[in-house]
Amino acid sequence: MISLLVNGARRTFNGDPTMPLLWFLRDELALTGTKYGCGISECGACTVHVDGKPARACQMNMAKLDGRTVVTIEGLHPTGEHPAQIAWRELDVPQCGFCQSGQIMEAAALLKTTPKPTDHDIDDAMTGHICRCGTYPRIRAAIKAAAGKAP
Amino acid sequence: MINNPATPKEPADLDRRRFLQHLGAGALVIVAGSAGIRRLDAAERFTTMWAEPWSPVAYVTLHADGMVTIVCHRSEMGQGIRTTMPMIIADEMEADWSKCRVEQADGNDKKYGSQNTDGSSSVRDFLVKYREAGATMRALLEDAAAKQWGVNPGSVRARQHEVIHEATGRSATFASLVATARTLPMPAKKRLRFKSVAERRWQGKKMPSIDLVPMTTGAAVYGADVILPGMKTAVIARPPVWGGKVVSVDDSVALKIPGVERVVQIPPAPMPGGFQPLGGVAVIASNTWAAIRGRDALKITWDDGPNASYDSTEYKASLQSTVRSACKPGRTQGNVEKGLASASRKVSAEYFIPHLSHAQMEPVVAVARVVDGAVEAWAPTQSPQDARNTIASFLKINVAKVTVHVTLLGGGFGRKSKPDFICEAAFLSRAIGAPVRVQWTREDDIRYSYYHSVAAHRLEAGMDAHGKVVAWRHRSAYPAIGATFAPNVAGADPDELTNGASDIPFAIPNMSVEIGPAKAHARIGWYRSVHAIHHGFAIGSFVDELAHTSGKDPVAFLLDLIGPDRKADLSKEGLVKPAGNYGATWKDYPMDSARAKGVVRLAAEHAGWGTALPRGRGRGIAIHRSFLSYVAMVVEVDVQDDGTVLVPRATVAVDAGFVANPDRARSQMEGALIMAMSNTLYSQVTFAKGRVGQSNYADYEVARMQAAPHVVDVHIVESEGLPGGIGEPGVPPAGAAIANAIFAATGVRVRDLPVGKQLAGWRGRTA
Numbered sequence: 001m002i003s004l005l006v007n008g009a010r011r012t013f014n015g016d017p018t019m020p021l022l023w024f025l026r027d028e029l030a031l032t033g034t035k036y037g038c039g040i041s042e043c044g045a046c047t048v049h050v051d052g053k054p055a056r057a058c059q060m061n062m063a064k065l066d067g068r069t070v071v072t073i074e075g076l077h078p079t080g081e082h083p084a085q086i087a088w089r090e091l092d093v094p095q096c097g098f099c100q101s102g103q104i105m106e107a108a109a110l111l112k113t114t115p116k117p118t119d120h121d122i123d124d125a126m127t128g129h130i131c132r133c134g135t136y137p138r139i140r141a142a143i144k145a146a147a148g149k150a151p
Numbered sequence: 152m153i154n155n156p157a158t159p160k161e162p163a164d165l166d167r168r169r170f171l172q173h174l175g176a177g178a179l180v181i182v183a184g185s186a187g188i189r190r191l192d193a194a195e196r197f198t199t200m201w202a203e204p205w206s207p208v209a210y211v212t213l214h215a216d217g218m219v220t221i222v223c224h225r226s227e228m229g230q231g232i233r234t235t236m237p238m239i240i241a242d243e244m245e246a247d248w249s250k251c252r253v254e255q256a257d258g259n260d261k262k263y264g265s266q267n268t269d270g271s272s273s274v275r276d277f278l279v280k281y282r283e284a285g286a287t288m289r290a291l292l293e294d295a296a297a298k299q300w301g302v303n304p305g306s307v308r309a310r311q312h313e314v315i316h317e318a319t320g321r322s323a324t325f326a327s328l329v330a331t332a333r334t335l336p337m338p339a340k341k342r343l344r345f346k347s348v349a350e351r352r353w354q355g356k357k358m359p360s361i362d363l364v365p366m367t368t369g370a371a372v373y374g375a376d377v378i379l380p381g382m383k384t385a386v387i388a389r390p391p392v393w394g395g396k397v398v399s400v401d402d403s404v405a406l407k408i409p410g411v412e413r414v415v416q417i418p419p420a421p422m423p424g425g426f427q428p429l430g431g432v433a434v435i436a437s438n439t440w441a442a443i444r445g446r447d448a449l450k451i452t453w454d455d456g457p458n459a460s461y462d463s464t465e466y467k468a469s470l471q472s473t474v475r476s477a478c479k480p481g482r483t484q485g486n487v488e489k490g491l492a493s494a495s496r497k498v499s500a501e502y503f504i505p506h507l508s509h510a511q512m513e514p515v516v517a518v519a520r521v522v523d524g525a526v527e528a529w530a531p532t533q534s535p536q537d538a539r540n541t542i543a544s545f546l547k548i549n550v551a552k553v554t555v556h557v558t559l560l561g562g563g564f565g566r567k568s569k570p571d572f573i574c575e576a577a578f579l580s581r582a583i584g585a586p587v588r589v590q591w592t593r594e595d596d597i598r599y600s601y602y603h604s605v606a607a608h609r610l611e612a613g614m615d616a617h618g619k620v621v622a623w624r625h626r627s628a629y630p631a632i633g634a635t636f637a638p639n640v641a642g643a644d645p646d647e648l649t650n651g652a653s654d655i656p657f658a659i660p661n662m663s664v665e666i667g668p669a670k671a672h673a674r675i676g677w678y679r680s681v682h683a684i685h686h687g688f689a690i691g692s693f694v695d696e697l698a699h700t701s702g703k704d705p706v707a708f709l710l711d712l713i714g715p716d717r718k719a720d721l722s723k724e725g726l727v728k729p730a731g732n733y734g735a736t737w738k739d740y741p742m743d744s745a746r747a748k749g750v751v752r753l754a755a756e757h758a759g760w761g762t763a764l765p766r767g768r769g770r771g772i773a774i775h776r777s778f779l780s781y782v783a784m785v786v787e788v789d790v791q792d793d794g795t796v797l798v799p800r801a802t803v804a805v806d807a808g809f810v811a812n813p814d815r816a817r818s819q820m821e822g823a824l825i826m827a828m829s830n831t832l833y834s835q836v837t838f839a840k841g842r843v844g845q846s847n848y849a850d851y852e853v854a855r856m857q858a859a860p861h862v863v864d865v866h867i868v869e870s871e872g873l874p875g876g877i878g879e880p881g882v883p884p885a886g887a888a889i890a891n892a893i894f895a896a897t898g899v900r901v902r903d904l905p906v907g908k909q910l911a912g913w914r915g916r917t918a
Contacts, residue, residue, distance in 0.1 A: 015409070015410070016440060023438055026439070031369070032369070032375070032376035033368065035513070037514070037593065042849050043593075045512060072369065085367045092359055092814055092818065095229030096562045097229070097362060097366030097559065097561070098561030098562060101369050128855075129855075130853055131825075132511050132826065132853065134823070134825025134826055135818070136854075136856045137859060137860055137863055138818070140859075140861065
């Protein structure tokens with residue numbers, strides 16, 4: 001039996017231990033804010049926080065998650081008002097919106113370790129995230145707008 | 152504005168609620184159609200409306216409590232139509248935006264007119280209808296207030312969800328007027344008055360998108376996010392070659408995987424298949440992971456069928472050979488042979504663009520539930536009507552038995568115009584008697600797409616002694632989208648050249664624009680901007696080559712090439728019939744050279760054109776008219792020593808007539824440039840032995856943050872002119888502008904896409 005905390009709630013799993021966290025979140029917990037985009041850690045759409053650090057949910061098997069703490073986009077902020085979320089709205093970042101959960105989770109993690117990121121910091125952190133709509137310039141601007149604001 | 156998610160997590164319940172709201176006492180429904188706008192009481196919706204011969208479109212419901220529901224009949228895929236369409240209607244109606252809500256239309260035979268969200272057509276086709284719908288509501292409510300007060304309708308006016316009688320200061324809320332309004336005749340169309348520019352509250356101004364909160368909190372519902380009770384997940388093994396079939400299946404290992412429940416074969420549609428599924432073998436499981444593992448464990452022997460030898464290297468050579476001799480005319484003006492013969496200088500060049508895949512972030516996915524022979528599907532579809540019709544045809548049932556709910560689309564770009572994946576879900580749900588979600592993996596999405604046409608181009612120009620272009624011969628060859636839908640299609644139709652090749656805004660006396668044969672060996676389909684991608688790249692690159700050959704500045708050269716101000720009906724200037732103009736008339740939307748020059752000047756001026764840049768950095772410009780809009784782009788590149796191309800900044804000038812939602816137009820231009828970076832710098836789909844050589848973002852590369860622009864400076868020409876497209880016209884000039892900038896930066900002219908690693912070692916190759 002695998003036991004983990006997801007957005008503050010205790011969850012258990014006794015299914016296929018090779019199942020990636022992504023499908024546990026989506027299929028078992030109906031936490032559909034975490035997106036499937038590639039399954040091979042190339043696009044970042046499934047990014048969540050595991051023990052406070054950004055992780056690709058498609059690459060983390062359930063076997064590795066016993067006792068760990070997972071936060072998804074749904075749990076990033078109790079009222080959905082993390083500074084990154086606010087900045088994303090102020091700059092009207094999303095187009096189709098599909099990749100933005102992962103982008104925001106990565107940005108929130110970046111802002112925690114690097115409260116005032118440079119362009120270089122942002123490029124390094126965010127280049128693992130693909131947006132086919134092309135919202136990159138606005139994501140960069142939103143991260144800067146959110147910089148230095150306490151979540 | 153209150154946002155309702157496009158599709159609920161428990162759709163059936165919410166649909167019922169929504170249905171009841173529609174039918175609830177006091178609801179006033181306005182339908183707008185080509186026949187005009189009529190009022191329909193809730194009770195007569197299903198009689199009168201369905202009898203309407205002109206496919207009326209239901210847009211607005213004013214509820215007894217004053218809430219306004221606006222039904223968006225276009226699919227949201229990032230272009231912002233779920234905001235733009237309602238804001239036009241609410242503005243004309245003088246509704247209070249906070250009292251409006253948006254509902255997503257289901258696929259419908261007639262009620263909404265065309266729901267096919269493609270061709271950058273939502274605003275350009277529907278602006279007037281949206282304004283009519285809003286203005287009709289406003290007039291009706293004003294009439295109701297005038298009647299209640301016994302005053303002249305001309306003495307009252309609507310203002311933010313109230314009607315006001317200025318002489319006496321009386322006011323009445325919209326809600327209080329519904330009962331009276333329901334009894335009144337519809338205002339005649341000639342009485343309708345659209346708002347003046349000064350009266351508009353939102354049209355043409357910045358408006359936050361209505362889906363921002365759900366999109367930033369994970370609550371937005373895309374195709375894969377619909378969960379039905381008892382739903383199974385299917386992952387499908389499809390024939391690796393277009394037209395292939397299953398010979399035998401060994402599913403013994405797959406069925407032993409925990410969670411795998413069934414293996415079901417899907418028959419392939421007869422070739423060429425069109426919108427229908429490719430067929431294959433579906434593994435049905437209790438969860439997605441089990442379905443993926445099960446699919447991977449299938450042992451299938453395939454008959455590869457007629458396209459088993461499709462090879463991209465050979466095909467490229469055949470296309471290139473085709474364009475080196477005379478092809479079928481798409482536009483003939485003057486005498487190109489004489490023009491070339493008399494020219495003092497001749498230039499020719501060939502360009503090549505590979506197949507592309509949309510690679511939208513959400514791989515295609517659909518949920519279906521078949522109960523008692525009736526299909527209900529939820530899908531990220533650009534065209535719910537095509538989805539309904541195709542499901543009905545594939546399952547051989549009456550279309551009236553098919554309901555298609557439209558979720559948000561995690562990117563569309565044309566891929567989601569095709570409902571093959573929704574048919575798969577419907578077929579499997581019927582086969583197993585339970586709701587099914589068909590999940591395509593990213594590998595499936597790359598390998599079984601409807602590909603952007605691979606294309607070869609050859610351009611020849613003759614210039615006179617002053618460097619003026621006097622002759623232009625443009626030959627291209629690419630497999631046709633039509634070959635996906637009909638057998639024995641020899642190649643693209645000459646009219647496909649009107650997607651930005653034969654309808655170019657250049658003043659050249661002798662022109663021949665031709666198209667060659669090219670048989671399709673893969674499913675070909677629309678991809679954002681369609682043929683204008685490769686037309687735009689080839690033409691925009693060639694013009695830059697001509698400028699450099701003649702020793703002229705590319706901006707000055709372009710302005711001269713576009714020539715004197717004129718508005719031209721190109722059907723009278725040599726275009727073969729039907730001389731398409733994106734579905735519009737040449738009278739409404741002539742080729743307007745002044746607008747073309749206007750965007751070139753605007754982009755050049757704001758880009759600092761002509762100022763010096765160090766070697767390795769350069770600017771390129773291109774202009775393209777497509778989807779009835781004019782876009783010029785100046786792109787600046789920074790080419791690294793290893794050949795990596797960064798795009799630090801770009802300047803975009805767009806003249807799209809009236810632009811209803813300028814911030815979303817800006818975001819579309821930003822996105823178009825970045826998608827063009829992918830098309831130009833990184834992406835390609837290649838075939839060997841009929842099979843796609845790429846599988847995921849690791850080998851189908853797309854633009855990422857590191858290369859993406861820091862500044863995209865978008866200038867929208869203010870205009871009250873007829874609207875043009877916004878979603879697509881930014882892509883065609885961008886590819887050429889990037890290639891031209893690379894030339895300016897490095898001296899290397901890239902004519903074969905993608906750029907890939909072609910610039911490695913550029914410093915050593917050019918001085």
